[in-house]
Amino acid sequence: MIFDGTTIARACGGELVQAGAAGPVTTDSRRVPPGAWFVALTGERFDGHEFLGVVAASGAAGAVVSRAPEGWTRGLVVVPDTLRALQDIASFARNEFHGPVIGITGSAGKTSTRVMVVEVLRALGNVHHTQGNLNNHIGLPLTLTALPPDADVLVVELGMNHLGEIDRLQAISRPTVRLITNVGAAHVEGCGSLDGVSRAKQELFDGAAEGDVVCVNLDDPRISAMPVPDGVRVVTYGSGPEAAVRLTDVGVDPERLQTRIRIETPDGTVRATLDVPGMHLAINAAAATAVAWALRVPLESIGPALSRFQPEGMRNRVEHVGGVAVLDDAYNANPISMFAALTTLASLRGRKFAALGDMLELGGEEDHAHAEVLAAAILAADQVWVTGPRMSQAAENFPSVRSFVDAEALADALVAALAAGDVLLVKGSRGARMERVVERLRAARRS
Structure with a gap:
């Protein structure tokens, strides 16, 4: 998406000091496209305001700041908190998008599951999704502000290292389909205990609105025990007979280094062969199939889509x-x-x-x-x-x-x-x- 100064000020409640042309939003002063709006984030070890000269020289349309710079001649919006402004602009972008939004979190496997979900949902049109590790309080807003006008589906990862973070991310992205891959000993330091990790992940389900879909992994006892709000549609998946989307067969070919998978849905069978080894990838494929089934993706397209899966980065x-x-x-x-x-x-x-x-x-x-x-x-x-x-x-x-x-x-x-x-x-x-x-x-x- 592109935003002009007036829209940015309205989205984040900032003061429009100087109007500016419409452009994309960025937070990286090293890579400011000409015509972009730069949000000057601050942290313990950095301050984006120190690089406004570089930003201006890059041809930026304007900046969102908490301190008005001297001699600035481009668009300018002043806010009390630039991180909150970025998140509010992202919420505005989410409000402008009317397709399905899939939100994925979990202690492990969320990126592989996200990649599979993206593949199976290509049958519905153009899919915009999280890139790399942009799944935190900065990365997720940047994913939303980068929504292209021709996107039909949005798939986002939600990462966390402390309680309350998933709640904030789900409030910004408002997923219509919500998935927790698993709960385990990850980020225990920030959450206090394994129970704390579970509570942090549950925030994704807690935020579901009436009519949303929640995909529940019945193979994970912590997830299967999580309550969901009234009016939410529940789609279960797992390897047991009670799962609506059931993983019924998985095997690794030790010679070809492939993984063979069979999944049963209420509408028929999905078969796929992944070009990487990994028994654990099968439950991720079942999760992606549950999302696809919930969104009425044609059954015959799911298996070939899963078979196109390739790991992202240094993951398996x-x-x-x-x-x-x-x-x-x-x-x-x-x-x-x-x-x-x-x-x-x-x-x-x-x-x-x-x-x-x-x-x-x-x-x-x-x-x-x-x-x-x-x-x-x-x-x-x-x-x-x-x-x-x-x-x-x-x-x-x-x-x-x-x-x-x-x-x-x-x-x-x-x-x-x-x-x-x-x-x-x-x-x-x-x-x-x-x-x-x-x-x-x-x-x-x-x-």
Whole structure:
């Protein structure tokens, strides 16, 4: 969408000091398209107001600020709080959109599920969706303000690290279809406990309005126990007979590194083959099928759409490096996603290596969670190698687990140990930067 100064001021209740032409909204002073409106966000370590000179030189149409700059000659809207202004502009954009809006959250699998949902809903027209990790209090508003005029469907991820954040994001985006993938030990530090994580995720269901659809994962006891508001349509999915959309068969082909899936709906059977291995991906496919079924997507289009699924970024991506099958799952990690990745590794053929980094933001669950993951890893892999203070501390109780001072040292040892036909899983939280292992392997194989 594009916004002129008058519209921006009306949307966020700001003072229109100087009118400006219509343009897109941005918060990145390094990449201001000519004719855009720059929202000068502030934080503990940054202040967008310091870059207004750069913004003007980029040809911006105007700026949304909390402090009026001297000598500014472009459009200007002054507000008390620029973050709140950005979110209010996003709410305005959402109000202008009248198609279905799908909101997805969960402790693990929300990005893969979002990618699948986008694919199955392409049958309804043009789908605008979250890009990358733009799923927080800044990223979600930017997704909404970027809505193109020809969008028919909107799919957004809602991330969080504390109570109340999902509530704010769902209030801005007002999803008409709401989905929680699962609840597990992720962001425990910010939510206080696993029960706190569950309450934080439940905020997505709590905000549902009459007529909205809530997709409930019956395989997750915390989600199946969540209350939903009156007047909401409930679509259940899972692997049990009581699920309306039921996952009835899943298998991993260890040679082709594919996942075969069969899902039963009230209207018939969906079959798909994913070009990546992962038993856990099947429940994500069932979730996407539940969304598609709720929105009356033609049944015959769902299977082919799921089969087009490709992982986004460093999430369960398969890469062959010098004859080694690398499962690059380095983007992030928590206990749920670790166990899922290790289950996938165990299902494959060849000598198996697990290169694992720390899991972060687990609060009081930290020691127990790392120990549990390593116990599972030594059953799934022939060799378990770890780095990071948390993994290394847990490894002290597992004599067969090798610990390394950093990811580079771990990678150097892998270069010497790996051979054609081996399988390597690389996984850790974002802060562990386990992608350095994969980068080092690539460089070594090229040299």
